[in-house]
Amino acid sequence: MKDSFWQEHLCYLGFRLTVPRKIVINILKETEKHLSAEDIYVKALKINPSIGLTSIYRTLLLFTKINVVQKHDFGEKKARYELINNPLKKEHHHHLICTRCKTVIDYADFMKEEVELMTKTENKLSKKYHFKIIYHTVHFYGLCVKCQKLA
């Protein structure tokens, strides 16, 4: 029954292993990009034309809640999704976002210093503002090589 780590995880938490859920995981597993719900839907239709967009959204919502995918907001009106622990990707990374073509580059360079400082800052801020920090985001916005030439 178990098809992969993620599906086992689903099962473990008491969720059913359904067709749309398997398809969404497989699509995310095989890309390095940050796909929107629509992107995923289009790919899913090619695998199983009877799948509904609603299910894609519901699946992504569920996966986000159980920490199987991460939902990103890169300043577009639509959200983008990324599988957590995707073997194609670096463990932990931050993002460079091209404001023109919306391409997202993952980077994990210099993360040690960055994350160290973030942790330090988090601790200080938590105390000062009595704020319980759950996660942080670091986004660099700008222009990718291509768009620098075009703009």
Add this chain to the structure above:
Amino acid sequence: MKDSFWQEHLCYLGFRLTVPRKIVINILKETEKHLSAEDIYVKALKINPSIGLTSIYRTLLLFTKINVVQKHDFGEKKARYELINNPLKKEHHHHLICTRCKTVIDYADFMKEEVELMTKTENKLSKKYHFKIIYHTVHFYGLCVKCQKLA
């Protein structure tokens, strides 16, 4: 004709000094909060009931383009706006965002180290990825004091 620094700026760039634009600037000048378009619209109606929501959006778009306001995306479905160089606010700051009540706390503590590292990282990333970085965002998401108790 000129009413303030911002209005002069508008004028200088060749834009007209209209009623909705003055109102939006004045509303933003007098708050420390990050207001949504709707928030601003409600306040604007009290000053001039004939103002349209469309104009609020148009004004905010213009102001964002000419760097008079900064548009923020804190993970809600609606955007929030903040006047750049607001005398009520710290020059440069990052944000703590409560994921439950959506309150945003500005902080400028420890910014020196943070900004230094960001700049260093930006330089390295620019070179490595040939990416022209325009700006960055650092958001800490979590629960504010109140919501920690309620959640």
Add this chain to the structure above:
DNA sequence: TTTCATATTGATAATGATTTTCATTATCAA
């Protein structure tokens, strides 16, 4: 296996923020 309670689905309608359209009005230089 077959049955069954119910978790999950897909089609459709609804939502809510933001944009577009377009005819009317306000602004400012001449």
Add this chain to the structure above:
DNA sequence: TTGATAATGAAAATCATTATCAATATGAAA
């Protein structure tokens, strides 16, 4: 004061996402 046109407000259109709800698929129990 006038006139070109920038800017407005009302209403309709978009677009991503959610809610509704009847139909279906899933997995445990018989």
